[in-house]
Amino acid sequence: MTKAQIVSQISKSTGIEKVLVMEVVESMMESIKTSMENGDNVYLRGFGSFILKARAEKVARNISKNTSIVVPAHNIPAFKPAKEFAANVRKSKK
Helix, strand or coil: CCHHHHHHHHHHHHCCCHHHHHHHHHHHHHHHHHHHHCCCCEEECCCEEEEEEEECCEEEEECCCCEEEEECCEEEEEEEECHHHHHHHHHCCC
């Protein structure tokens, strides 16, 4: 499902104009990104959490040049679904 499809579905179910729904969706996504860039996790009860995972420094290999490089420690964004949400997805059949 794309962002446009989500906006259309919300607009249809609520009766709110698509332009306004798009602004709200964009604003929500921007708020989540800004919070995570500032080092904060975002918790949406019943849906899941947008969390930062810490990756330790490691040595990696560049196979084509046969050299080693050091990848510095860094954070990556991740999504952890709520237990009920994950269980419902596991139960669902296509």
